[in-house]
Amino acid sequence: MADTAKYFFSRLRRIFGVEKSEIVQILGKVPIFSDLNLVELNKIENITHEREYMDGERIFQEKEPGAGMYIIWSGSIKLLKRTDSREIEIATMYPGDFFGEIALLDEAPRSASAVAVGKTKILGFYRPDFLGLFKRDPRLGSKVLFQLSQIIAKRLRAATETASEGVGDGSKAKS
Amino acid sequence: MDPRQNLKVLNWVKLLGIYFLIIVALSIFYIAQDILTPFLVAFVFVYALNPLADKIESWGIKRVWAVATIFIGFTVLSGIVLGLGYESIKAELVLLKTQIPEYVERIKLNLLENAARLETIFTSMKKGMLRNIITQKFADLPTVIGEKIPYLISSLFALVTSALIVFFLTFFILKDGRKFRKSAIRVVPNQYFETVLSLLNEINLSVGSYVRGQLIDCTIVAVLSIIGLYLIGLKYAIIIGIICGITNIVPYLGPVMGMIPGIFIAFIEHNSPGMAVSVAAVMLGVQLIDNVVISPLAVGQSVDIHPISVIIAVTFGGALLGIWGTLLAVPIYCALKATFQILYKGIIEYGSWEKA
Numbered sequence: 221m222a223d224t225a226k227y228f229f230s231r232l233r234r235i236f237g238v239e240k241s242e243i244v245q246i247l248g249k250v251p252i253f254s255d256l257n258l259v260e261l262n263k264i265e266n267i268t269h270e271r272e273y274m275d276g277e278r279i280f281q282e283k284e285p286g287a288g289m290y291i292i293w294s295g296s297i298k299l300l301k302r303t304d305s306r307e308i309e310i311a312t313m314y315p316g317d318f319f320g321e322i323a324l325l326d327e328a329p330r331s332a333s334a335v336a337v338g339k340t341k342i343l344g345f346y347r348p349d350f351l352g353l354f355k356r357d358p359r360l361g362s363k364v365l366f367q368l369s370q371i372i373a374k375r376l377r378a379a380t381e382t383a384s385e386g387v388g389d390g391s392k393a394k395s
Numbered sequence: 396m397d398p399r400q401n402l403k404v405l406n407w408v409k410l411l412g413i414y415f416l417i418i419v420a421l422s423i424f425y426i427a428q429d430i431l432t433p434f435l436v437a438f439v440f441v442y443a444l445n446p447l448a449d450k451i452e453s454w455g456i457k458r459v460w461a462v463a464t465i466f467i468g469f470t471v472l473s474g475i476v477l478g479l480g481y482e483s484i485k486a487e488l489v490l491l492k493t494q495i496p497e498y499v500e501r502i503k504l505n506l507l508e509n510a511a512r513l514e515t516i517f518t519s520m521k522k523g524m525l526r527n528i529i530t531q532k533f534a535d536l537p538t539v540i541g542e543k544i545p546y547l548i549s550s551l552f553a554l555v556t557s558a559l560i561v562f563f564l565t566f567f568i569l570k571d572g573r574k575f576r577k578s579a580i581r582v583v584p585n586q587y588f589e590t591v592l593s594l595l596n597e598i599n600l601s602v603g604s605y606v607r608g609q610l611i612d613c614t615i616v617a618v619l620s621i622i623g624l625y626l627i628g629l630k631y632a633i634i635i636g637i638i639c640g641i642t643n644i645v646p647y648l649g650p651v652m653g654m655i656p657g658i659f660i661a662f663i664e665h666n667s668p669g670m671a672v673s674v675a676a677v678m679l680g681v682q683l684i685d686n687v688v689i690s691p692l693a694v695g696q697s698v699d700i701h702p703i704s705v706i707i708a709v710t711f712g713g714a715l716l717g718i719w720g721t722l723l724a725v726p727i728y729c730a731l732k733a734t735f736q737i738l739y740k741g742i743i744e745y746g747s748w749e750k751a
Contacts, residue, residue, distance in 0.1 A: 269577065269592075273585060280589065287589040344588070348596035352573075356452045 241265065243293075243343065249316050250291055252367045260360050267349040273336035282333040286323025288346030292316065295340025299332045307333070321368060324350055410742045417734065425715060432719055433557050437564035439726070441572065442606040448569055462570045480633070487631050498663055503533045590741040597733040602726045609644055609725075611693040616643045616685050620653075623677035629657065630664050639678065643685070645721045646705045654678050704728065 240248075244261045247253050253264060270293070273279060279290060282302055290297075292315050299319065300307040310332060313319055319334060324347050354361035424431055444465055451461035510525040568575070576595065583591045617640025624632035639653035654675060661671035705725060712724025 266573070267577075269581070269588075271585060271588065277585060279585070284589075285593075287593050346589075346592055348592060348599075352449075355446075355449045358453055 243268065243270070246291060246293055246316065246343065250318050251371060252289075252318070252321065252364060254367060256360070256363060260363070263353070263357065263360060264345070264364075267345070267353055269344040269346070271342050271344055273340045273342065275336060275338050275340075277336045279334040279336065279342065280320065280330050282331065283329045285327045286320055286330045287327075287348075288323050288344055288350070289318055289321040290334070291318045291343045291345065293341040293343055295342075296337045297334050297340060297342070298337055299334055301332045312337070321371070323347060324368060406742050410738060413738055413742075414735070417731070428716055428719075432716075433560045433564060435719070435723055436557075437561045437568055439606055439723070440561070440565040441568045442603045443610050444565070444569055445572075445603065446607065459570055462566060465569075466566060483633060487634050491631060491634070494664070499533070499536065501663065503529065587741075590737065594734060594737045597737055598730045601729045601733050605726055605729050608690075608693045612685065612689055613640045613643045615689050615693070616640050616681060619681045619684060620678065623681055624657065624674065627670070627673045627677055629660060629670065629674060631660055635660065639681070645709055646725060647702060648706070648709055648721075650678065650682050700725070700728065700732070 240258065243265045244258070247261050247264055247268070248256070253261060256264065268291075271279075271290075273295075279297065280286065282300070292313055294315055296315075297313045297317075297319065298309050299311045299313070301310050320330065322328070323330070324345070327347075350361070350364070353364075447465055448458070448461045451464055452458055456464070506529050507526055510529055514523075514525060580588070580591055580595065617636050620639040621633055621636030624636055629635065635657045638656055639650075642649040642653035645652070657674040657678065658671045661667065661674045705728075708724040708728040709721050712720030712722075712727070714720070716723070
């Protein structure tokens, strides 16, 4: 009986388009999409691309022009940066984490390479699709853009603080 | 050879391989042109209407309804235009139909006159031979046309069928184009995914802005030509103006082609070289306005193609695909140029970091 009711409600939700697909659930946890409602998240889902990578496969390469950001669905990713002689690992990321978001704003070369660790599924969210979304739904576009700028602002502030702490004694920079 | 050099060679092989595949694809297209032409034409419409659909969608209307609104609006609008312009267009067509036998007669007389003159100059020619040939050919004309009529009717049917196909294709590509694209690029290997995505986007942008710009440009040229020709009092001003607008799609050569029917009418109908000069003057004036004011605004700097490339593309297009070829040559050229550029950048310039 309970199963029938569950099934019935899930069918009903699907008919009204308010069912949370697995992708939407992942997207909802990403800070950039944090203040979007279900209808808006469905629109974002429509323009994301699901990609699957094998162990050790490269998602993107340092210094190549970036096309968009990625959100990890399952598996994990490590970010590598090339020094003079070899590549050093700068971070490892797990499901729900995102990377490469600066590429949504411009075509500047990637600052690091991303390599899949184990079999990994990721969602790609690319600049051309993002710009297209902006034309069709400016409200949604600016919501996403605002969140994106907040994240970048936070990071910039942190970077400035670290830099100024390195220069002076740090007491002035904090005011 | 050191590994870096090896990689460079490998990249070039890859690039040339992809170029070769593109050429094979184009050859297949050439062989199957009858089937694929409606698709190309539908794509032109899709490019023209897409910004409008996006705009309506941005008001919060669903894509299906946005596209349906455009189609209904377009039907109503063309109904109104036809309704308003029907009488004058019909009058011009009827006039043209009744005049054609007269034109034929006049051309025949003209030719006979010239033939007689030629015979007086070249005395070695057989008397009356040239004139006989001309009379013979003109007498055959009705039978020749009569033989062509079944062919004309069948091609008319084909035209109606293709028009319907184009109509449906346009509707569904406009409505579901994004979904088609998404599922089509799903199969692209990871390594090339970002490149292919940027490539499709680049093609979309350059072809789209070219098509939209040209359509706006042609409409304005047609309107200006009609006004100008009407003012100098040329007969069939509306039809000739519309022809000018359509031929204007073909860059550089189009305006010249558009001038021919106008000058022809000036000579045959008005029988005055003065009128022909005025027609040429009006059309040159329209071209001047077009090139100085309209074209830079409508087409803009977005499509950066050298005139010589344009002429070569149009000539090849015409030779391979006929009229459609001349019309579609530049958009196809835009797409190919974007493809080759991005592939070069992706494989040769950035590819050299790979595994280096």
